Amino acid sequence: xxxxxxxxxxxxxxxxxxxxxxxxxxxxxxxxxxxxxxxxxxxxxxxxxxxxxxxxxxxxxxxxxxxxxxxxxxxxxxxxxxxxxxxxxxxxxxxxxxxxxxxxxxxxxxxxxxxxxxxxxxxxxxxxxxxxxxxxxxxxxxxxxxxxxxxx
Amino acid sequence: xxxxxxxxxxxxxxxxxxxxxxxxxxxxxxxxxxxxxxxxxxxxxxxxxxxxxxxxxxxxxxxxxxxxxxxxxxxxxxxxxxxxxxxxxxxxxxxxxxxxxxxxxxxxxxxxxxxxxxxxxxxxxxxxxxxxxxxxxxxxxxxxxxxxxxxx
DNA sequence: GCCTTATTGCAAATGATTTGCATAAGGAGG
DNA sequence: CCTCCTTATGCAAATCATTTGCAATAAGGC
Numbered sequence: 001x002x003x004x005x006x007x008x009x010x011x012x013x014x015x016x017x018x019x020x021x022x023x024x025x026x027x028x029x030x031x032x033x034x035x036x037x038x039x040x041x042x043x044x045x046x047x048x049x050x051x052x053x054x055x056x057x058x059x060x061x062x063x064x065x066x067x068x069x070x071x072x073x074x075x076x077x078x079x080x081x082x083x084x085x086x087x088x089x090x091x092x093x094x095x096x097x098x099x100x101x102x103x104x105x106x107x108x109x110x111x112x113x114x115x116x117x118x119x120x121x122x123x124x125x126x127x128x129x130x131x132x133x134x135x136x137x138x139x140x141x142x143x144x145x146x147x148x149x150x151x152x
Numbered sequence: 153x154x155x156x157x158x159x160x161x162x163x164x165x166x167x168x169x170x171x172x173x174x175x176x177x178x179x180x181x182x183x184x185x186x187x188x189x190x191x192x193x194x195x196x197x198x199x200x201x202x203x204x205x206x207x208x209x210x211x212x213x214x215x216x217x218x219x220x221x222x223x224x225x226x227x228x229x230x231x232x233x234x235x236x237x238x239x240x241x242x243x244x245x246x247x248x249x250x251x252x253x254x255x256x257x258x259x260x261x262x263x264x265x266x267x268x269x270x271x272x273x274x275x276x277x278x279x280x281x282x283x284x285x286x287x288x289x290x291x292x293x294x295x296x297x298x299x300x301x302x303x304x
Numbered sequence: 305g306c307c308t309t310a311t312t313g314c315a316a317a318t319g320a321t322t323t324g325c326a327t328a329a330g331g332a333g334g
Numbered sequence: 335c336c337t338c339c340t341t342a343t344g345c346a347a348a349t350c351a352t353t354t355g356c357a358a359t360a361a362g363g364c
Contacts, residue, residue, distance in 0.1 A: 028310060028361050049351085062313050067352065085235060085292065087321085088351065105284055114284050118276045120293065132257055132266050134297035140237065141272065141293045145286035180330045180341060201320085214344050219321065221342095239352085240320065 025076055032061035036069050037078070037093075045113040046082040046090030046104070084111075084142060107147035116143060177228055184213035188221050189230070189245075197265040198234040198242030198256070236263075236294060259299035268295060 019029050019037075027033075039055045040047075047055070049066045056066070070091050073079040077098050079091040084106055105114045120139050129137045171181050171189075179185075191207045192199075199207070201218045208218070222243050225231040229250050231243045236258050257266045272291055281289045 030311065030361075032312080064314080064353085065312060068311085083235060083237060105280060105286055105289075107286065114286070116280055116284075118280055120272060121276075124270045124273075125295070128257060128268055128270055128295060129297065132268075132297075133300040134257055134259065134266070134295075135303055137257075137295055137297040139293060139295045141291060143277070143280060143286075143289055143291045145281065145284075145289040148285040151287055182330070182342065184343075213342095216322085216345080217343055 021076065021078060027072065027076070032065050033069055033072075035060045036066065036073075040073075040079060040091070040093040043093070045115075046084070046092040048088040048090050050088070052091070082142070083140065084113075085144075103141045103143065105143040105145060107150055108144050109146055109150035112147045112149070114147075173228065173230060179224065179228070184217050185221055185224075187212045188218065188225075192225075192231060192243070192245040195245070197267075198236070198244040200240040200242050202240070204243070234294070235292065236265075237296075238263075255293045255295065257295040257297060259302055260296050261298055261302035264299045264301070266299075 019034065022029050022033065035056055036052060039052055043055075049063065049070060052070070053063050053066050070079065070081075070089075074081050074091065078094055080094055080101065082090045082092060082104065084090060084104070101119070103116045103119065105116050106112070120141055125137055125139065129135065171186065174181050174185065187208055188204060191204055195207075201215065201222060204222070205215050205218050222231065222233075222241075226233050226243065230246055232246055232253065234242045234244060234256065236242060236256070253271070255268045255271065257268050258264070272293055277289055277291065281287065
């Protein structure tokens with residue numbers, strides 16, 4: 001009874017929707033935030049703060065502002081945080097249903113990233129919850145391997 | 153066709169075995185390394201470098217030596233590295249079959265750790281490998297939740 | 305437009321981990 | 335047991351990612 005994650009890779013998401021969600025939470029819609037969301041919209045895979053900074057038009061804002069913005073966006077559920085194990089946090093825009101989530105497969109040679117459909121089976125997670133007595137379970141799961149390119 | 157991880161929590165492992173494995177790889181058996189292995193032997197769950205340092209008898213060695221030793225032990229397969237998402241690496245002694253591995257369930261309130269039997273299903277991982285073309289797949293998986301104590 | 309409050313920039317602090325380098329300690333061979 | 339060569343270690347300082355303090359600035363409601 002496993003239930004794979006659903007994800008909407010390419011589903012377009014309008015900047016207006018995002019700014020609207022910001023407004024709902026009485027957060028100000030500032031230049032840096034709009035620009036950052038604009039960048040995130042274009043990225044298909046998780047990106048680091050430094051990368052976001054680099055993708056931003058020159059002079060939009062400070063790196064510190066990127067950090068602070070990502071914290072805010074994460075807390076608001078607009079982006080999701082990932083850890084690929086290299087010491088730098090990565091963020092990906094949440095598209096569509098915020099309940100959905102997906103995992104990644106990262107090439108340990110070239111760091112190419114591929115989205116994965118498969119998720120940890122719900123039934124198993126439920127079993128873990130029952131056996132341990134823990135509630136509100138969630139998990140962090142990422143895969144690593146050698147991509148086709150790097151196998152030669 | 154899922155295949156849960158096997159793990160030998162309490163299986164005793166002799167220091168001699170460990171030093172022997174060190175010797176095989178022509179690494180020196182130094183005081184700090186023996187003391188660190190001794191500490192690791194006693195720990196049931198992953199511990200940070202700082203914690204290892206604290207558990208070591210006073211003056212055994214420098215924190216830097218702990219970092220370097222853990223790198224070595226990890227490379228030699230004597231310990232495994234884990235990331236609980238709080239910015240500090242944690243290590244656990246590999247007991248028994250080095251093929252085995254297990255995951256953890258961490259309480260997000262008090263950081264209590266529980267070992268988990270369930271692992272990501274082999275069949276699904278194989279499927280991911282086939283679909284993506286990636287080889288030598290591995291995964292990092294940790295669970296988070298609220299432990300019984302913290303639910304009240 | 306004005307005012308209150310959230311936001312930003314910049315510098316500096318943190319925390320984990322790594323590195324350079326001179327000194328000290330394993331251990332193979334005699 | 336002693337010597338020599340190599341690996342380890344201590345200590346200080348460098349890196350890296352991320353956070354924080356604070357004064358200056360911009361958003362948005364009224």
